[in-house]
Amino acid sequence: MTGGAQVHQIDLLCLACGGQCLFDPRAQELTCHSCGTYRPLSSDGDARAADEFPYDPDRPEAEQPAFQGEQIHKCQTCGGEVVFAGPSLSDRCAYCDGPVVRGTEQSAFETMAVIPFARTHEDAARGIAAWIKGRIAAPDDLKDIASQGRLAPIYVPFWTFDSQEAVEYWATYVVGSGKHRRTRETTGKMRITFDDLLVPASPHVTPLIRDGILHDFDPSRLRAYQPGFIAGFAAERHHMTVDEGLRANADDKDLLIRNRIIRKVDKRGTEVQRYRTDTTGIHYRRILLPVWILHYSYGGRAKKIVVSGIDGRTYGERPFSRSKLAAYAFAVTVLTVLVGLVWGAVAVM
Amino acid sequence: MEALSQFALPALSVLVLLAVSTLIGLGQVRKTISIFEANHDLKKDSAGWLRSVTGWLVIVIWLSFTWLIATVIGDWAVTGDLDAAVDRGTVRLWVLLELLSALSDS
Numbered sequence: 001m002t003g004g005a006q007v008h009q010i011d012l013l014c015l016a017c018g019g020q021c022l023f024d025p026r027a028q029e030l031t032c033h034s035c036g037t038y039r040p041l042s043s044d045g046d047a048r049a050a051d052e053f054p055y056d057p058d059r060p061e062a063e064q065p066a067f068q069g070e071q072i073h074k075c076q077t078c079g080g081e082v083v084f085a086g087p088s089l090s091d092r093c094a095y096c097d098g099p100v101v102r103g104t105e106q107s108a109f110e111t112m113a114v115i116p117f118a119r120t121h122e123d124a125a126r127g128i129a130a131w132i133k134g135r136i137a138a139p140d141d142l143k144d145i146a147s148q149g150r151l152a153p154i155y156v157p158f159w160t161f162d163s164q165e166a167v168e169y170w171a172t173y174v175v176g177s178g179k180h181r182r183t184r185e186t187t188g189k190m191r192i193t194f195d196d197l198l199v200p201a202s203p204h205v206t207p208l209i210r211d212g213i214l215h216d217f218d219p220s221r222l223r224a225y226q227p228g229f230i231a232g233f234a235a236e237r238h239h240m241t242v243d244e245g246l247r248a249n250a251d252d253k254d255l256l257i258r259n260r261i262i263r264k265v266d267k268r269g270t271e272v273q274r275y276r277t278d279t280t281g282i283h284y285r286r287i288l289l290p291v292w293i294l295h296y297s298y299g300g301r302a303k304k305i306v307v308s309g310i311d312g313r314t315y316g317e318r319p320f321s322r323s324k325l326a327a328y329a330f331a332v333t334v335l336t337v338l339v340g341l342v343w344g345a346v347a348v349m
Numbered sequence: 350m351e352a353l354s355q356f357a358l359p360a361l362s363v364l365v366l367l368a369v370s371t372l373i374g375l376g377q378v379r380k381t382i383s384i385f386e387a388n389h390d391l392k393k394d395s396a397g398w399l400r401s402v403t404g405w406l407v408i409v410i411w412l413s414f415t416w417l418i419a420t421v422i423g424d425w426a427v428t429g430d431l432d433a434a435v436d437r438g439t440v441r442l443w444v445l446l447e448l449l450s451a452l453s454d455s
Contacts, residue, residue: 136382174454177447211397212390252396259399269454315390320379329374333367336412340419341363345427347420347437 012231015039022232025117025309030228041116045224049113052162052283055242063241065107073234075099080204082154082234094154094234095204096302097295108237109286113222116229117153117290117309124151124292124307131305131314137324142298146305149296153309155235155288157201158210159245160217162283165192168276169261174269183269190264192257192277199249201240201286207252212315213308214289221310222287230288238286245284359426366422370415377411380404406453413445 012021012030019034023041030039072081077098092099119127128151132143170187196217200210223229240248258272290309295302298319305316387401420441424434 136385137378177451181450206397207395208391208397208401211392211395215392255396255399256394259394268451320382322375325375325378326371328378330367330371332378332412333370333374333415336415337363337366337370337419340416341423341426343416344420344423344425344434344438346423348424348428348434 012228021228023116023229025120025123028116028118030231039228041223041226041228043224043226049222049224050219050285051112052160052285053112055246055282055284057243057246057279057282063109066110072237078204080202080236081239082236083230092150092152094152094293095202097150097152108239109241111157111225111238111288112286114155114225114229114288115221115290115310116223117233119290119292119307119309119312121151121153121292123312124153124294124309127307127312127314128294128305128316131316132318135318137320137328139298139319139321139324142319145298146294146296149294151292151294153233153290153292155230155233156205156291157236157238158287158289159199159201159240159249160196160219160285160287161194161199161246161249162196162281163194163279164281165194165257166278166280167192167257167261169264170273170275171261171265172269172271172273173265173267175267184267185273186265186267188264190260192260194253194256197249197253198289199245199252201238201245201248202236204236205291209306209315213291213306213313214310215313216311219285222285225288233290235288242284246282355429356426359422362422362425363419366415366418370411373411374415377408381408406449409452410449413449417441417445 013019014021014032014035014037016037017032017035019032021030021032021039023029024031024038027038029041031037032039072083074081075093075096075098078093078096080093080095082094125147128146129143132138132146135142166189168187168189170185172183172185175182175184196219198210198214198217200207257275257277261272261275262270292307292309294305294307294316296305297303301319303317303319305314305318307314384402384405387398391398391401417438421434421438424437425431428434
């Protein structure tokens with residue numbers, strides 16, 4: 001243990017009995033597991049927790065990692081690296097359920113703010129059961145099999161990025177039909193503002209999971225980072241520089257810009273040939289967001305269902321029942337064939 | 350024998366069409382459910398949503414061609430003239446291709 005980690009352990013001891021304190025999502029406070037005493041976690045930094053920091057890509061400052069050589073838990077399957085404040089509650093990886101071993105962190109950056117867990121294990125389990133119930137053509141035994149999976153909490157590193165884009169585009173669209181179908185060219189300029197674009201700073205969380213569980217990011221819920229918030233939970237630290245974070249978001253930003261251009265042109269068959277953007281006003285935050293991950297295996301394939309620790313929104317991977325898919329496909333086919341048969345017969349009567 | 354070709358062969362064709370279209374439809378139904386669920390679960394206009402709701406045209410193509418072949422069989426069953434039914438089906442095919450082209454543009 002490094003000195004920093006030792007300080008964290010002492011900070012997390014109960015002031016009344018010296019017992020181990022863990023963060024309680026319902027109370028939003030530390031609670032002693034020995035005597036039940038609650039300890040608030042508010043700090044002077046909370047008022048500035050939502051502050052954003054400017055970044056100039058033309059003058060990237062050499063960032064110094066805040067952590068180096070600290071003890072971490074590293075997954076032997078997916079390579080995920082997590083830290084625990086207080087006791088390490090699991091020897092399994094929260095991302096993939098693989099075994100974790102103690103290791104040494106190469107380098108990591110300081111977290112600026114965190115949205116603490118507000119949903120408990122029971123809330124997450126209920127959310128997952130409801131999500132599974134709403135799946136169409138799911139196997140009948142999915143609920144039972146998923147209920148045997150392991151539900152693990154983890155604070156996942158995210159970026160928020162703001163930017164203003166001055167976009168110049170070249171696009172084509174279609175007019176007419178049949179022999180009169182023609183392709184026309186168009187060009188134009190537009191401004192796009194991205195505000196609090198959430199970007200996963202971990203390779204273990206995909207943009208699809210982000211878009212499934214984090215619909216309404218509210219910066220006012222951010223709290224200044226304190227180890228007490230992750231007491232009892234695993235957390236992955238930030239390992240990316242700002243430049244790496246921006247590059248990780250490049251594909252998504254490209255897709256969003258192209259979609260905005262298509263809406264701006266608003267013509268049939270619009271295709272964006274190319275565009276040029278001048279990005280200014282980049283601001284960022286390094287934050288941790290709470291997530292519950294359920295690992296289960298169906299038909300020998302590992303799957304996961306993810307629940308937002310903020311509002312309980314759920315999204316995940318699910319199997320399909322082949323017999324139910326076949327039944328749906330047969331029903332739709334019968335209907336379509338009947339319409340076709342009647343159409344063909346009536347047309348020649 | 351003539352009655353056989355007028356009713357039994359079209360009926361047999363319907364059965365083959367049902368089997369083949371159902372088989373092809375397995376993937377299309379799965380895609381339809383995935384798009385429906387993505388529309389419900391994913392944040393609208395997000396990158397993940399944009400990627401997930403693409404590919405619906407293949408579902409339309411599956412249904413359109415099932416319908417088109419069924420119209421030819423229906424025509425054949427009533428007139429007993431397969432060549433004429435195919436000719437009339439070809440006209441529908443061109444109209445269908447125009448519609449699909451317009452849909453893909455959207």
